[in-house]
Amino acid sequence: MFRKRKKNTSTRIEVREVLRGCEAGRLQSVGYMQVIPLVSDLNDDRFVSPVQCDAAVYTTSYGTLGFRNTSDSVMIVPCHAGYVVKQHAQDHAMAHAGVVDAAGDRRYDTAACIQASQGGFIKKGSYRMLILPHALREHALQKRGEKNYQKLWDDISVFNQRFGVNGQGHLEYFLKAFKKELDEFVAEFECVPRQVGAIVLVDDRVVGIERAPSHAYWQSIWPSLIRECYGSLAIEAAKANGDRAPDRSPRVQLPVEIASLDELESLITEIASQEDERARSTVRDLLDEPLDLQYEEAVSDRRVGANVSIDTATSQHFTGQVIRDGDKIVYASLPATSAFVKSQEWTRAKPFAI
Incomplete structure (x- = not known):
């Protein structure tokens, strides 16, 4: 059984x-x-996601979201996990990680109704x-300690308006309006072998860093991250640019005529390499950025040898949570x-190899 330990501490680490x-x-x-993609040989199967263990999810009151862990591993509920259900019930989302x-059952009374x-x-x-x-995650994290099931309704309303969607406080209206586009993101981005995380960019700007304890955990949560979380941001970027294709003009001088398939393949490889390097260069300056970790709670499970702490992480450019x-x-x-998403600071990068 988990034992909660009270303390009030903060520490600082770097993004790297x-x-x-x-x-x-x-x-x-x-x-x-x-x-x-972030790939690693580190694979900690003591931790599972709600998707992996087919967790039972439920609400007992408005603003209280419960989880029944059916596995013999510790379940990490991803930060801002949510559930939109078809039954006559109010959809809910977490305001933080859990x-x-x-084989335990836990309820969070700081959840938010999203319908x-x-x-x-x-x-x-x-x-x-x-x-x-x-666009909703920063608002949710800022209100993570509030026991108010309506706390995201105004934020959802503003979010919907930006996409031309009616429905005050109803996230499901956005999901229905852009279902086709969101589904396409899941099909277009695939996990690679040994992947445990990702650095995500939209319109050449770093918009998120995600890391999981294992490859299996990552595979289970990736569709949710790429679909609703980052997919929504890509849709917004396309709308802001009038659906104009992103400008990633290659530095390779294309010949008027391509003599062979080998030459074409070589050119494609070079263009892809340049785009890869351009994306990596936007990340380099962020690696040294300090993250302030504010302690939230610590829990332990002797049966699986886990002793974890949840911290809220903030910096000049990021806000989220870390579990150690x-x-x-x-x-x-x-x-x-x-x-940061709206800024141009990502264009300045100092040399560093990743």
């Missing part, structure tokens, strides 16, 4: 510590979104997990702040 033990994979690029002990003016509680069962759209087992970071979700 979140990526320790990882290597950068080959860039994947589709439209306005780019993904640099940890549930092996205004809809009554009913979610019956205990297995449902598809989403992760809140990027001792000194080792096993989970991190660091969406970029809205101010």
Whole structure:
């Protein structure tokens, strides 16, 4: 059983510590979104996601979201996990990450309703997990300690308006309006072998850093991250540019005529390499950035040898949460702040190799 330990501490690390033990994979690029996979031989199967263990999810009151861990591993509920259900019940999302002990059951009364003016509680069962759209995650984290089920309704309303979607406080209206586009992101970006995380860019700007404890965990949450969270941001970028294709003009001088397939293949490889390097260069300056970690809680499970702490991480450019087992970071979700997403600071980078 987990034992909560009270303390009030803060510490500071650099962004590179979140990526320790990882290597950068080959860039994947589709439209306005780019993904640099993080691959690693570190694979900690003591931790599972709600998707992996087919967790039973339920609500007992408005603003209280419960999880039943059916596995013999510790369950890490991803930061801002949410559930939109078909039954007559109000959809809910977490305002932070969560940890549930092996074969345990835990309720969070700081959850948020994401479907205004809809009554009913979610019956205990297995449902598809989403992760809140990027634009809502910063608001949710800022209100993580509030016990107010309506706390995201105004933010959802503003979010919907930006996409031309009606529905005050109803996230499901956005999801229905852009279902086709969101589904396409899942099909276009695939996990690579040994992948445990990703650095996500939209329109050549770093918009998030994500890390999981294992390859299996990552595979289970990646569809939710790429679909609702970062996919929504890519859709917004396309709308802001009038659906104009992103300008990633290659520096390679294309010949008037291509003499052979070998020459064509060589040119394509060179263009891809340049795009990969351009994306990596936007990351380099961020690696030294300090992250302030504010302690939230610490819990332990002797049966699986886990002793984890949850910290809220803030910096000039990111805000999210980190989960550590001792000194080792096993989970991190660091969406970029809205101010950073809109800024041009990502264009300045100092030399560093990744």
